[in-house]
Amino acid sequence: MNIADLVNSNSAGLPASSTTPGGKLRLEGVNLYYGSFRAVKDISLDIATCSITAIIGPSGCGKSSMLRLFNRMNDLIPSARVEGLVEFDGVDIYQPGVDVVELRKRVGMVFQKPNPFPMSIYDNVAFGPRRHGIRNRRALDEIVEKSLGQAALWDEVKDKLDQSGLSISGGQQQRLCIARVLAVEPEVILMDEPCSALDPIATLKIEDLMRTLASTYTIVIVTHNMQQAARVSDMTAFLMVDEDRAGTLVEYGVTSEIFTNPKNQKTEDYITGRFG
């Protein structure tokens, strides 16, 4: 990544397309501070394109904070400060001049509690594209249908697109939020405990959805449900707090390895429920 690439890229300061082999997202020696409190300590890892990576660990170990590094949602907290390298497609996203809005279009996020806007289902999905300048009704119709289809929600809501986004069930609302993210055509989808507010059947539907989406998108999911991480992900990162209550990366590896033969005893203890 050199100055020429920066100059030749679009105005967002981000490369126009992914030219970096392998790593879609990368952390190197990253520390996250809230004021003087270090929440995340010295984390380095690589996330490959079109994979599902799960981040697990006990509560309060910095999983969500770490996830929010990738789309700079930590910026919303005034005291937050990041040290180290956070790369998306090989570009440091914290360097000055990066268009955060464009970044968040390409790195979308789904939250723990489904948060559809208080508008119709159609308007919810069309919200992002409309704000990005698409006005043509037919184009929007196509985008809405495609996104809802990708989110496995189209058949269930195609006859009630003008009903409020809040009128459907929790599991459907979460899929609506996923459709809303898909409508802006991101490359990465970050999911912060997307199923923790849902019932088991809704959870399984979303897990199936994730596997389908992984062929097109890179997915990073924070979950406190280990079985979910084992079911769904290709790679798993295990975080834990150290004595200073800073979250550190204990182990990061192929999911099947982590859950059958972890290298670190702390990982083994956590996974087998010997501590938690």
Added chain:
Amino acid sequence: MAGSNIKSRYLTQKTAMVLLVTATLLVVVPIILIIIYMIANGYSALSWDFLTQPPAQAGKAGGILPAIIGTIYLMLGTIIFALPVGVTAGIYLSEYARNNWVTRLVNMAIINLAGVPSIVFGLFGLGVFVMTLNLGMSLIAASLTLAAQALAMTITTSREAITAVPKEYREGSLAIGVSRWQTIRYVVLPQASPGILTGAILAMSRAAGETAPIIVVGAAFLVGGLPGSPFDRFMALPYHLYTVSAHIPGMPADIKWGVALVLIAMVLFFNILVTLVRFKSRKR
């Protein structure tokens, strides 16, 4: 023992209930009595002519149309000036301002502004709008003055309504690459608008009843016709009421009550409007 416990608990519940109901009645009953008294005394003055004719014989006959129109113009003028400033300030204070001493100072100033007596606003208006800006004693000067007074309320209600919008909506919007301003414009403001509207209507309703400031700044008792431009003098219901109550000898009693009734009716109308807006927004 169990038996006496139950009995004493029951007694306590009953006593509390009685006290609370009495307190409520103490509040509600006087208002109802006042309204009934006003209707009883002023009903006879009300007529179509009363509402649509200008006053005659120094207000002892004829109608109060100019005062009604003047009051309506005042309310509109107040809100035209107070609402945009109030909403913008509310947006800034809840979305952009950092939590430092400057912001705290600003918020404290707003609280204090709300407590300033209305006559002081009147003098402020006289000095700044009438004289310094050379607008003269006029409708526009009065509107600006009342707007200045209404600012405290519009800023506060806007700020509260915007802060009340759950942060999940903002996060959901920002997280799909929508800019800060677009989020405010398309997600936060629509969601906050019932609250903002409520504040605006309340401000208007309060402006309808202000007497002291408008006396100082431009209200007149008898003006030739309806105000033709914002720079004209104007009539207003509160001032009209004040004058006919205290300064015109031989004023028929029912006219005084009639004017009061019209004024109260207007204020009541707007308060009911506020309640309806609140009710509708809670339904969705």
Added chain:
Amino acid sequence: MRKNYERSLRALQDEVLVMGSMVEKSILRSMEALKNRDLELARQIIAEDSAINQKRFDIEEQCVELIATQQPMAGDLRVIIAILNMVVDLERIGDHAEGVAKIAIMIGDEPPIKPLIDLPRMAEKASQMLREALDAFMRRDVVLAKKICDDDEEVDNLYNQVFRELLLIMAENPRTIGRATRLIWVAHNLERSADRITNICERVVFIATGHMEDIGASKY
């Protein structure tokens, strides 16, 4: 944490040790029945084999139940999977011992064709290997497990020796073929038992390292 679960896991492993010692006894006693022409003992061993089979099913059921209800992971999962495989091997060794007892009954009181020296040695070795394998399982001792696999060579050598001796005897005297063949079957049962024990050792290594290795590859 997870006290019940830990207790269940420990109980399960204890059950495997119990089954293992039942099988070990069967090996030794079946050889004893053969040597001493103790047909009563032989019948007892055949009857007791069903207890060994039942033990295997009990342990398998417990494994399935633990998997379904406790979602074991990592090391715990490997132990349970290993146990599921080990009890199959143990049960087959039990069957081999039963086979020796059956042969003892078949031989009955026919005149012996040669004194039994190597066969009891094979049985001794096999039962020692099994004892050590169970010990390695308990202590997750990879070094011990690998050594036991080396010991299998000794059993294989004894087998070849017995086979050659009996072939010679059969060649010299065709009337001994029946009895000699039966003795070859006994040797075969013991040699297979030792092979099964190396399987058990491979499972022990799997528990400790997470990898399945083929230890003690055949020299052919």
